Amino acid sequence: MLETGPDVTIYSFRLYVAGNTERSQTAEVNLRFLCEAHLSGMYEVEVIDAVERPELAEEGRILATPTVVRLTPPPQRRVIGDLSDHGRAAIALGLPAADASPSEGQ
Amino acid sequence: MTDSNAIGRIPTGIDGFDHIALGGLPAGRSTLVSGTTGSGKTLFAVEFLSRGITRYNEPGVFVTFEETATDIRRNSASLGFPIQLWEDEGKWAFVEASGSISEDTPAVGAYDFGALVARIEHAVRQTGACRVALDSLNAISTRFTDIAVVRRELFRVASALKALGVTSVLTAERPEEYDGVTRYGVEPFVLDNVIILRNVLRQGRRTRTVEIVKFRGAPHRTGEWLFTIDPRGGIVVVPLAFLTPSDHASLARVSSGIPELDEMCGGGFYRDAIVLMTGPPGTGKTLASLRFTAAGVEAGERCLLCTFDGTPGQLFRSAAGWGLDLKAMRASGLLRVMSGYAEVMSPEDHFLRLRHAIEEFAPGRLVVDTLSALERVAAPRTLLDFVIALGAVLRQNEITTLLTGTPAGRVSSANAPLITSDIAGLSDVWIQLRYVESPAEIRRAIAVLQARGSAHDHSIRALTIDGSGMHIGEPLSGVPHVSTGPVDPEIARGASESEETEGPAR
Numbered sequence: 001m002l003e004t005g006p007d008v009t010i011y012s013f014r015l016y017v018a019g020n021t022e023r024s025q026t027a028e029v030n031l032r033f034l035c036e037a038h039l040s041g042m043y044e045v046e047v048i049d050a051v052e053r054p055e056l057a058e059e060g061r062i063l064a065t066p067t068v069v070r071l072t073p074p075p076q077r078r079v080i081g082d083l084s085d086h087g088r089a090a091i092a093l094g095l096p097a098a099d100a101s102p103s104e105g106q
Numbered sequence: 107m108t109d110s111n112a113i114g115r116i117p118t119g120i121d122g123f124d125h126i127a128l129g130g131l132p133a134g135r136s137t138l139v140s141g142t143t144g145s146g147k148t149l150f151a152v153e154f155l156s157r158g159i160t161r162y163n164e165p166g167v168f169v170t171f172e173e174t175a176t177d178i179r180r181n182s183a184s185l186g187f188p189i190q191l192w193e194d195e196g197k198w199a200f201v202e203a204s205g206s207i208s209e210d211t212p213a214v215g216a217y218d219f220g221a222l223v224a225r226i227e228h229a230v231r232q233t234g235a236c237r238v239a240l241d242s243l244n245a246i247s248t249r250f251t252d253i254a255v256v257r258r259e260l261f262r263v264a265s266a267l268k269a270l271g272v273t274s275v276l277t278a279e280r281p282e283e284y285d286g287v288t289r290y291g292v293e294p295f296v297l298d299n300v301i302i303l304r305n306v307l308r309q310g311r312r313t314r315t316v317e318i319v320k321f322r323g324a325p326h327r328t329g330e331w332l333f334t335i336d337p338r339g340g341i342v343v344v345p346l347a348f349l350t351p352s353d354h355a356s357l358a359r360v361s362s363g364i365p366e367l368d369e370m371c372g373g374g375f376y377r378d379a380i381v382l383m384t385g386p387p388g389t390g391k392t393l394a395s396l397r398f399t400a401a402g403v404e405a406g407e408r409c410l411l412c413t414f415d416g417t418p419g420q421l422f423r424s425a426a427g428w429g430l431d432l433k434a435m436r437a438s439g440l441l442r443v444m445s446g447y448a449e450v451m452s453p454e455d456h457f458l459r460l461r462h463a464i465e466e467f468a469p470g471r472l473v474v475d476t477l478s479a480l481e482r483v484a485a486p487r488t489l490l491d492f493v494i495a496l497g498a499v500l501r502q503n504e505i506t507t508l509l510t511g512t513p514a515g516r517v518s519s520a521n522a523p524l525i526t527s528d529i530a531g532l533s534d535v536w537i538q539l540r541y542v543e544s545p546a547e548i549r550r551a552i553a554v555l556q557a558r559g560s561a562h563d564h565s566i567r568a569l570t571i572d573g574s575g576m577h578i579g580e581p582l583s584g585v586p587h588v589s590t591g592p593v594d595p596e597i598a599r600g601a602s603e604s605e606e607t608e609g610p611a612r
Contacts, residue, residue, distance in 0.1 A: 018220020030215075050221040054228030057221045063203050064213075064250070065220040084215035092212040 011035065011043040011095070012072040016057060018050045018065040023082050027066035030083035037086075038095035068093065113324045116237070116273040119157025120150070121336075122343030126327040127318060132299055136264045136274045137321075141303035146314065146335060147277040149185075150303065151239035152178065153340045154275045155198065156187040164236035165197040167229040167272075169222075171245035175200040185340050199229040204245070213250070219259040223266045230270050238267055238274040264297060298322035304330065312452070316343055332491060334454040344454055344495045355559065360471075360506050363401030364394065366578035367537070367552070370567070372560035375535060378504040379558075380497055382530050384513045385539025389550055390571050391510040394539075395475045396425050396432075397576060398508045403440045407470030410463055411441065414448040414456075414479035421445065428575055442467050448479040453492045456480065461499055471506045477529070478512040493529050509533070534558045539569065542582060551582055 015031055017024035028047055035043040050057035050065055060069065070077040070093055083089040115129035124130045131137050131154075141147045155166030170178060178200075179189045192198035203222065230238065243260065250256050267274045276297065300319040305312060315330035333343040359374035362381075368374040375381055385391050395411070402409040411432075413421055421443065425432045435441035444463055448456070464472070474496075480489055493509070500507050513526045530536040536556040542549050550569040554562045565581035 016221055018218070018224055021220075023216060023218065027215075050224040054224045058201070058225050058228070061202065062221040062225075063219060063246075064217045064222070066217060067221065078211045079214055080211055081213045081215035081217045088212070089214045092214055 008042060009073050011039050011070065012046075013043065013093075014046045014048060014060070014069045014071055016048050016050055016060065016062045016065050016067045016069070020049070024049075024066060026084065027068070027082040030086065030089065031068060034083065034086060034090055034093070034095060038090055038097070070094065113321075115324075116158075117162065118154050119161040120153050120341050120343065121339065122331075122333070123316065123341065126316070126331050126343060127321070128324075128326050131273055131275070132321055132324050133273050134268065134271050135299060136267055136276055136297050137299035137301060138276050138278055138297040139301045139303060140278045140280050142280055142305060145303040145305040146333075146341060147279070147303055148173065148178070148241050149335065149341060150301075151241045151275050151277050152182050152185075152187065155237050155239050156182070156185075156189075156340075158237045159192055159197050165199075165233040166237040166239065167199050167201060167226065167233060167235045169201040169203060169226060169238065169240040171203045171240070172242050174204050175202050184337070186338065196233055199233045199235070201225050201229050211249075213252075217255070219262055223263060226263070227266065227270060230272060236272055238270075238272045240274065240276045242277040242279055244279040299324075314454075332454050332488070334452070334458055336458055342454075342458060344457060344491060356504055360405065360407075361401045362394075362508075363397030363399070364576055364578065366567075367394075367554075370552075370554050370563040370578070371535060371557050372562050375506055376559065377506055378501060379534040380500060380507045380509065380532070381535040381537065382509050382511065382533035383537045383539065384511045384526060384530075386512060386541065389539035389541065390569065390576055391539060392424065392475055393428060393571060393576055395473045395508055395510060396428060396430050399432075399441065399471065399473055400430050400435070402471040402506070403435045403438065407440065408467060409435075409441050409471040409473070410444065410467055410469040411473045411475075412444040412460060412463075413475050414446070415476065416445065416447075418443050418445045429573075442469070448483050453480055453484040453488050457492055457495050460496065464499055464503065464505070468503070469505060471508075472500065473508045474510065475508075476510040476512065478510075490528050493532055497532055513538075530556065535560075542566070542568075549582075552578055 013031060013035070015028060017027060028045075031045060035041075035045065048056050048060075050062060060067075064080045066082055067078060067080045068083065077092065077094055079089060079092040081089075113135075114133035115124075115127070115131065116133045117124045117130035118127070139147050139150050151168070155168055158164040158166050168175075168178065173181075182189050189198055193200070201222075203225075226238065229235065240263070246260070247253075247256050250259075264276075280302075299321045302317045302319055304315045304317070306315075307313070314333050314335070316333050317330045318326040318328070331343050333341055336342050356377040358377040359368075360377050361374050362368050362371070383391055383394060399409045399411050411421075422432045432441060432443070436443065442463065444460070451459070460474075477489065477493070480492060484492065509529070511526060511529065533556070535554065535558070538553045538555050540551050540553070542551040550571065551566050552569040553566045554564075556562075567581050568579035570577045570579065
């Protein structure tokens with residue numbers, strides 16, 4: 001677990017994939033890359049494989065994979081796809097502007 | 107399931123459908139059921155699974171993209187499908203995909219329906235499902251706007267279903283009747299088997315039909331088949347143009363209620379006979395129907411008397427005029443009278459109502475007086491379908507039946523007599539009542555044009571009606587001219603046609 005101060009926002013993501021495929025790997029790599037760039041390590045990513053844990057996919061009502069769900073901070077956001085377009089993905093997930101490119105993001 | 111030329115069938119259990127599908131849906135495959143809004147697609151999908159559970163003990167998985175599981179449970183309960191109970195018993199599982207992703211879920215990069223496939227596979231394994239329904243594909247098409255992806259992914263879903271070995275029904279919405287199969291024209295290319303449900307206005311009436319467009323590599327009946335939705339039992343396809351061949355024919359004879367007519371028919375009607383009696387108004391059809399009914403009641407048989415014209419009161423009054431007490435017959439429990447104007451419902455619903463009454467009352471005799479009243483609400487073809495469907499029920503139950511009709515119909519359209527001859531072709535006995543002109547008077551006459559399996563009287567006999575009823579006299583050999591109405595040449599043609607078609611019609 002991350003050590004956080006009281007006023008630091010932790011971004012928590014759940015990534016649903018289906019099987020250990022190239023697309024699954026691409027999605028996870030892209031998500032982690034975005035998190036590193038925009039959230040400076042203040043994030044959690046949980047990967048759920050719908051093939052291994054179909055009941056969790058059922059519970060989350062997941063149809064398409066990959067799907068990323070931003071659990072915190074509220075409001076919840078969902079994005080489908082492998083996040084290969086980093087700019088659009090960051091906006092869709094509501095990430096704060098990256099350190100390297102302050103003009104991007106919210 | 108292999109791809110050999112012998113494709114197995116899974117009976118849907120939907121009333122009448124398996125007849126037109128020649129056994130059911132192709133086993134282990136996906137079938138697309140397409141139709142406009144309100145055409146009965148969801149019901150078809152729900153029934154496919156429900157009948158699987160109740161009739162064949164085959165569990166099912168319902169994948170819903172549109173309605174919520176709660177809605178489907180509630181709507182199905184009124185049809186007598188206890189889905190919640192089946193879920194508790196592990197025979198039914200929902201994969202709820204409705205509203206799971208809000209309309210504005212953005213897509214960034216490539217994706218597929220891997221999670222959906224995984225969920226379906228999971229539900230199928232858990233329940234041991236043999237049947238899967240997906241309702242409806244359009245909800246996916248509207249949610250995921252990339253048509254190429256949708257098409258590819260539907261193919262993925264169909265392949266997964268095939269790999270699971272389940273038989274599935276996938277519904278899809280089409281924007282208009284008679285214009286393409288589905289909204290995007292995508293699904294038919296994905297699936298080998300396509301059924302279309304229609305709900306159209308024909309001659310001012312809502313008509314539901316089902317058509318099997320293709321079953322790849324498997325035979326099926328073609329054309330549009332009428333169906334109706336029974337609020338108590340779901341879809342009922344009116345089985346047209348085929349009759350269940352009866353292995354045995356009854357040799358027992360029953361009385362028509364008119365001794366001379368019994369004689370003309372070689373000793374009465376066979377118990378399983380369908381008798382058609384045609385004649386212009388005033389020739390005695392209703393009287394003959396009442397005599398036929400009374401003879402049944404006297405013999406201790408239950409009789410169902412169905413009239414599409416007028417009220418029971420009028421019928422009881424005219425019966426009393428002939429000395430027949432219908433009220434007493436009804437009080438004895440042997441007579442049930444169904445009446446009402448033909449216009450109150452569609453021919454399919456008339457059929458359904460009649461079939462319910464037959465199942466409930468189990469009559470030995472049925473009278474329909476008169477079929478011609480239905481012509482007011484039905485196209486000629488529909489009327490014929492009504493008789494065919496009814497015939498299937500009657501033969502199965504060995505019900506002696508008298509159908510009456512006015513040969514030319516109310517409207518003297520050119521095809522009405524043709525329909526009469528078609529109906530005659532489906533009947534075992536055809537009795538014609540007519541007027542005969544002699545130089546000084548017009549008299550009534552009766553002839554038996556056809557009586558299958560019997561040596562019958564070929565003469566035209568005088569018919570008189572007086573206060574004591576109907577009397578059949580001597581052959582009218584001295585009469586030079588039999589009244590030649592516009593129907594006569596057709597009837598002559600119809601009679602010969604019906605002999606030719608006797609084989610296949612039975």
